[in-house]
Amino acid sequence: MTETASEARMPASRRGAPWLDRGGSFSPFKTLVFVLLFLPGLDAAYGLATSVSMPGGGALLSQARPLTIALHEVGDWAIRLLLIALAITPMMRILRRPRLLQVRRMIGVAAFVYVAAHLILYIVDQKFDLLHVASEIALRFYLTIGFVALLGLAVLAATSTDGMIERLGAARWQALHRWVYPLTAIGIFHYYLQSKINVTQPVLMTGFFYWLMLYRLLGMKRLGRFAVARRPAGPPVAWLIGLAVASGLAMAFTEALWYALATGVDPVRVLSANLSTAVAPRPAWVVFAAGLAVAVASVVAGLQKKAAPPRVATGRRA
Template identity: 50%
Template sequence: MPALPAVSAPWRDRAGRLSGLKLATFLAALAPGLWLAAAYAADALGAKPITELLHGTGEWAVRFLLLSLAVTPLRRIANWPKLILVRRMLGLTALAYALIHLGLYVVDQNFVLTKVVSEIVSRIYLTIGFVALLGLVVLGVTSTDGMIRRLGKAWPRLHKAVYLLTVLGLVHYFLQAKIDVSDPVFWTGAFLLLMGWRALQARRWPSNPLTLSLLAVGVALATAGLEAAWYGLASGIPAERVLQANLAFPTMIRPAWWVLALGLTLPALNAARLAWDRLGRGSGPSRGRTRDAVAAN
């Protein structure tokens, strides 16, 4: 009988060596789920613990999906090529939390599958969320090395659907939040930041501290406008009042300010990388060859 192939541990690289980066990512992926499970076991989730678990897993699915999208910008801005090693893990973690999210919804509906299906079909925000989940399942199934080889050039085109799926996930997040949409607004701003960087790359604009700072300011303003538009459409609150609240810093720190702070980490990382590169060039040819070898991996 032929030997079964060994299952590679998620904290090891392709050569089978322990990867500190992959181990840290694996532990970070487990941490929210373990925290939620512990809070449930300690009866610390309030009067509706399943609802809290439902919301928590959905939020973490969105966060890990955005983290997977952040890998490419960060590895280039910070010149950290090994970051690509954890992109698949982050995407699969998002899928795992999304599947748990659906499972908890089934629990919340007392395992009445006919009611689950009826609710998904009749409630638009559930329909949107379910479509996003189905898309993530497709991407997860096709994320293996074997499927990448089989799909060939079609694989990158298929996996670009992650951008649309992220939009659907954020819309689902907005619609289920109902009254207070501060968290969905912030994470949507983070998504706009990541997509803005990709737009700069598509236009071949340089990624330097100036362009990245302008990107951060522009996305923060767009986030403030999005929040004002949402409240104006959903609750009738005049948009100018929401915009005034956004400008009332530091009396009230709205999501746009947090998006600005997040965005400004990009030029800071870029400036630090440029300074490190200059230091490396000034420390002799051997240091430069080492840095080039790392960047090529």
């Protein structure tokens, strides 16, 4: 990876500044994303601080302990940010917005920070008894796999710098960072296990993950002409609609299977709930609607590109 003249003149300590673009100029877009990444953590910290300061530690408002609420909230956002980071490349193609790539690594590193904060809050919850924490991680399966995901994401975060890309080489770096997919799957499985009975949020995250994996499948070179995700503008609209249907259905069957295995509920009852209008929109419909929204956004982006005036080539300045 080569440096531009402006990058070469820039102090090394500033090249990775999250508010600067690769040329060293201030980037409002990157700065906005950087600030937004703090908001979930600040919200969790504020909720924890206000609950603790209330008489009874906020027990009148919730049966859960304030620290447990913050612990779960931070963990939830770790999964969400992982999925957002994985969605950057598809959205960049579909929406014709190359600038989105500027924040992909930033969001990925933020996901690791939230995972690390999740562990730190767990240690605090266990009154800093590190031996007990280590024992729990070793003996409780859902904590074991969560810790495995944390270690893997730590490696990816540590290598998410331009210097590490140059040191490892692009091919090796990309091969290493493909581990983000199984690590995300492990994180979602951990989400299921710690959620116990109500798995609405893990199920929803599963649906989005299915969409991302199916999109990646459509980008495999071995598919030849069917590798539609490799096109500069992403898959055609019909394929995107198909992705919405497939990911929604896959998620619905996953939800039914989970409840059947975890609680013994008849999977047919769970599947039929998706057809009922008496309850709030089911996760399968949310995933399907999100997939359709992506398809519509693709159409809009295509129309905007056609309506945009052609760029006029300008001569180089003397």
